[in-house]
Amino acid sequence: MTAGLHRSHRVAGALVGSAVGDALGAPFEFGPPGAFSARFPAPARGAATEMCGGGSLDREPGEFTDDTQMALLVARSLVERDGLDEADLFERFATWAATGPPDIGVQTRAVFDSGLPWDRAAAEHFARTGRAAGNGSLMRTTPAAIWFSRSGTAATVDAARRISALTHGDPAAGEGCAVFHELLRVALDGGDPLAAVPAVLELVAPSERERWATVLAPDWEPSKATESNGAVWPTLGQALWALRHGRDFAEVLRLVVDLGGDTDTGACVAGGLAGAVYGMGGIPMRWASVVHGRVPGHGERVWRLADLLRLAADLDGKEFFQAETGVIPKVGPAEVLPGIWAGNLDGARWSEEDFAVISLCRLAEPFPHTLHRMAYLTDNNHNVDVDVVLADVLDDLAALHAEGHRVLVHCHGGASRTGLVLRAWLVREQGMTPAEATAHVAERWPHLGLWNDSFTAALERLAASRQ
Secondary structure, X not given: OOOOXXXXXXXXXXXXXHHHHHHHHHHHOOEOOOHHHHHOOOOOOOOOOOOOOEOOOOEOOXXXXXXXXXXXXXXXXXXXXXXXOHHHHHHHHHHHHOOOOXXXXXXXXXXXXXXOOOOOHHHHHHHHHOOOOEOOOOOOOXXXXXXXXXXXXXXXXXXXXXXXXXXXXXXXXXXXXXXXXXXXXXXXXXXXXXXOHHXXXXXXXXXXXXXXXXXXXXXXXXXXXXXXXOEHHHHHHHHHXXXXXXXXXXXXXXXXXXXXXXXXXXXXXXXXXXXXXXXXXXXXXXXXXXXXXXXXXXXXXXXXXXXXXXXXXXXXXXXXXXXXXXXXXXXXXXXXXXXXXXXXXXXXXXXXXXXXXXXXXXXXXXXXXXXXXXXXXXXXXXXXXXXXXXXXXXXXXXXXXXXXXXEEEEOOOOOHHHHHHXXXXXXXXXXXXXXXXXXXXXXXXXXXXXOOHHHHHHHHHHHXXXX
């Protein structure tokens, strides 16, 4: 748990973490346990990463699946209708389903194939078949959990059940979504979702409580599951199990994908919770930077990281600042350290496309560069996880540099955040003191900004850790 993290970082982490988990797990869907770690026994930080693409539907690296497609429909409906409009949301789902997405769930497809209206389709399917406890409503509910978290426990639990019931008539699915909503609300407010489990179970319908208590118990593990992880109970149970045993976002996702089976949905659900716990800065930038996808039936727009970050802020009722080009004169790129270049936003955007770019500010749109990483690093007191973000940036920078890429580091003005990374590189790689690194960079990069005391403190901690 990252203490003191600003809510905006948790909200962004939840939405992006869910999509990242979906895309990370998709290539391993229906595969055996351990396949992820067998292919990636160590972090892959160079040009090729764990976002490998492929799988049964041969997806692109970072491409999300139906889990995130439906989640985006939920999010857009909530934002555009200013709340829950079940008929509108059902119609959006139906338009999407009519395109025949190849990975649509069996239960979800059957509901829309029935041709019945929103308030009857799922209930009649469940009454006829008795089968509707899949994880298809749980996988898409992170945006709704963010939206309703502002309204308190009762509102978020009620909304979770109502949205689930649009496609999943079994009350067990709705109760799973209700549990997820409340756990995410706790995490977004800075609390510990694992500690909140006993209280959350009191919100579950009595008829469903015992079964949910079993899979959410601290001693439950995936080997105890009585259903495949295509069902709602083990999906949420596995997410909490991974959250208990993982030390950071990346490890939580590794644990859950290594379980095999329905890996995209398992990682999608776990990613939403882990993203809220560890924040946007805790998500490896090599994963978040490439996540993308379209929503069939709803235009040709390709959703990318910048779009998800804006949407996360919309769901939380907040404005979101992103760096725009043309605001300040172009600076750089200039080679400040051997093989490491610096610039500001326009200097980086219009640089030669063979640069491997590491962006340290939030961009309105990605660059055309093939290798482009985007870190979530703020230049204010919201950035309490600066050590985590800095370590991620330096590790990726080292890997790309070792592969022979010209690495270009930039932020909006090319001053404070850019200077932090340049100085931190010298502290970590060459053993300089923070003062020596600052003097060295200042001689070679006149745009260096030193106003952020938290960055100076981060350099001091980095230097102490190297001793």
